[in-house]
Amino acid sequence: MNAQPSTASDTRVTGERRDFAALRADFPILKQAVHGKPLVYLDNAASAQRPQAVIDAMVHHEQHDHANVHRGVHTLSQRSTDAYEGAREKVRGFVNAASSAEIIFTRGTTEAINLVAASLGGARLEVGDEILLTWMEHHSNIVPWQLIAERTGARVVPVPITTDGALDMDAFKERLSARTRIVAVGHVSNALGTINPVAEIIELAHAQDAVVLIDGAQAAPHLRVDVQALDCDFYAFSGHKMFAPSGIGVLYGKAELLNGMPPYQGGGEMILTVDFDKSTYNTLPYKFEAGTPNIVGAIGLGAAIDYLNTVDFGALARHEAELLGEATQELLRLPGSRIIGTAPHKASVLSFVLDPIHAHDLGTIVDQEGVAIRTGHHCAMPVMKFFGVPATARASFALYNNREDVDRLIAGLKSALELFS
Amino acid sequence: MSDQMRDLYREVILDHNRAPRNFGELDDATRVVEAVNPLCGDQLTLFVKTDGDRVTDIRFSGTGCAISVASSSLMTEKVKGCDCADALALFEAVHDMLTGVTDPDPDKLEKLVALAGVREYPSRVKCASLAWHALKTALSSDRGSVSTE
Numbered sequence: 001m002n003a004q005p006s007t008a009s010d011t012r013v014t015g016e017r018r019d020f021a022a023l024r025a026d027f028p029i030l031k032q033a034v035h036g037k038p039l040v041y042l043d044n045a046a047s048a049q050r051p052q053a054v055i056d057a058m059v060h061h062e063q064h065d066h067a068n069v070h071r072g073v074h075t076l077s078q079r080s081t082d083a084y085e086g087a088r089e090k091v092r093g094f095v096n097a098a099s100s101a102e103i104i105f106t107r108g109t110t111e112a113i114n115l116v117a118a119s120l121g122g123a124r125l126e127v128g129d130e131i132l133l134t135w136m137e138h139h140s141n142i143v144p145w146q147l148i149a150e151r152t153g154a155r156v157v158p159v160p161i162t163t164d165g166a167l168d169m170d171a172f173k174e175r176l177s178a179r180t181r182i183v184a185v186g187h188v189s190n191a192l193g194t195i196n197p198v199a200e201i202i203e204l205a206h207a208q209d210a211v212v213l214i215d216g217a218q219a220a221p222h223l224r225v226d227v228q229a230l231d232c233d234f235y236a237f238s239g240h241k242m243f244a245p246s247g248i249g250v251l252y253g254k255a256e257l258l259n260g261m262p263p264y265q266g267g268g269e270m271i272l273t274v275d276f277d278k279s280t281y282n283t284l285p286y287k288f289e290a291g292t293p294n295i296v297g298a299i300g301l302g303a304a305i306d307y308l309n310t311v312d313f314g315a316l317a318r319h320e321a322e323l324l325g326e327a328t329q330e331l332l333r334l335p336g337s338r339i340i341g342t343a344p345h346k347a348s349v350l351s352f353v354l355d356p357i358h359a360h361d362l363g364t365i366v367d368q369e370g371v372a373i374r375t376g377h378h379c380a381m382p383v384m385k386f387f388g389v390p391a392t393a394r395a396s397f398a399l400y401n402n403r404e405d406v407d408r409l410i411a412g413l414k415s416a417l418e419l420f421s
Numbered sequence: 422m423s424d425q426m427r428d429l430y431r432e433v434i435l436d437h438n439r440a441p442r443n444f445g446e447l448d449d450a451t452r453v454v455e456a457v458n459p460l461c462g463d464q465l466t467l468f469v470k471t472d473g474d475r476v477t478d479i480r481f482s483g484t485g486c487a488i489s490v491a492s493s494s495l496m497t498e499k500v501k502g503c504d505c506a507d508a509l510a511l512f513e514a515v516h517d518m519l520t521g522v523t524d525p526d527p528d529k530l531e532k533l534v535a536l537a538g539v540r541e542y543p544s545r546v547k548c549a550s551l552a553w554h555a556l557k558t559a560l561s562s563d564r565g566s567v568s569t570e
Contacts, residue, residue, distance in 0.1 A: 035423070356439075360461045360486035361430070364542060368426050377462045390462040390484045419430055420487070 037370030045396035057303035087302030108249035112236035117144035127153030165192040165341035187219035191380035192341030193349030244304035248297030320348035348397035366412030429538035438487035443497035456555040493552035
């Protein structure tokens with residue numbers, strides 16, 4: 001490593017790796033030791049970490065500006081409202097929605113999907129209607145639809161996946177029909193890393209007059225999302241997967257659909273007038289934001305978007321693909337390794353088994369080496385069933401990970417193999 | 422490999438994971454209990470045959486991590502042939518050891534003290550205790566399923 005201060009020409013020569021190495025320093029939580037070893041955080045698909053800028057924005061709000069939003073005439077209330085609505089505008093820009101009225105703050109992706117399932121599904125679905133999902137969905141994009149199917153007499157129809165973990169598009173086309181009222185598909189699979197061809201799915205579904213919801217929880221930190229270019233009807237994502245806090249998420253919905261949907265929850269903020277005979281509802285997006293929202297969470301999300309806006313997503317994709325490629329290659333050299341999810345289009349998620357060691361044992365052993373990975377069914381039991389495994393280990397990479405993290409993961413796995421040999 | 426890992430994955434645990442004792446089904450079981458740990462997907466079916474107050478045979482099947490499999494294996498080895506009341510007392514003793522209420526007692530628990538390593542790993546205590554909860558259910562109630570959540 002060259003200890004000399006870098007010059008402009010150095011930066012150009014060493015390229016993108018150096019840029020991402022600099023980003024790592026923005027995340028204070030990564031500068032710690034776990035079990036006496038520098039932390040290697042590879043559980044980003046479960047929850048990513050926050051840069052200092054996000055933490056600072058939230059602390060600033062708590063120390064200077066906090067009051068309830070849309071409620072008061074006093075100064076702090078106005079500042080708080082401005083910051084909260086400013087965050088909404090940042091989200092609008094981030095996904096390129098036509099209007100900030102189409103951006104609804106939720107607790108997360110799960111609540112966003114539940115909102116659409118209960119409100120749109122409850123109003124539209126009838127006996128015999130079908131909701132098309134895929135075998136690779138997260139439980140949060142399965143169970144809300146099952147709940148509304150039970151209430152309405154509609155049916156949940158899962159589309160199978162191929163042995164490499166890609167969506168079976170022929171099967172999708174076969175199952176898509178005039179009975180299909182709603183198509184709900186993950187943009188990126190949390191358990192497999194598969195990037196689904198959502199633009200094609202949306203086009204096919206619209207040809208059948210079906211409404212499309214995209215679960216973007218795993219896509220938002222990795223891919224540039226343009227909801228207008230995609231022409232999706234709904235797009236849901238979570239703050240905590242994209243370097244913002246937990247407890248804040250977003251539902252994007254087309255205004256014409258949201259306007260036609262009944263409220264999801266009742267309470268303050270979502271009304272215009274309340275009388276015991278009849279209440280009238282607020283305009284978008286407030287109609288779907290009952291009660292005092294997660295104000296500081298939204299502000300943190302806005303700051304995370306500011307942060308992501310400084311990142312070149314093309315370079316990010318190359319950086320993460322490189323890490324995934326290196327990790328994949330190294331992992332396959334280990335005896336007993338098998339990768340679950342080898343679709344041609346993948347985000348930086350490496351789900352695997354290392355026979356004969358159970359994923360849970362792997363998780364504990366590599367944690368002892370300072371390496372954090374996820375183990376279990378990843379809230380995607382149908383995926384586990386499809387691949388015939390009870391659980392997998394999963395390493396998921398974010399912008400701050402580097403080659404050394406890959407090496408530490410592989411070293412941890414080798415020590416597990418040694419222990420179980 | 423750290424000493425903590427060697428303490429968690431003691432040789433007796435690795436051995437019982439590699440070659441679990443009393444593994445398989447029991448056609449003439451008097452009680453069959455399903456146990457799951459939804460957190461990690463461990464699934465265990467415990468087959469218990471009792472004759473009066475004695476556990477005359479016991480087997481288990483399913484999938485799980487090394488701690489879970491070894492705990493099931495060690496348990497079946499220990500309680501086979503025991504009085505039901507003694508087996509239930511053993512559940513209490515093991516439970517207290519796993520949750521740190523009591524120190525491991527090699528005189529009383531013999532090989533089962535190898536499970537004490539999980540006390541340093543709160544997320545793994547459930548792995549070690551799953552089979553024992555299934556045993557308790559089999560011997561003390563009419564319920565047929567166990568969940569650690």
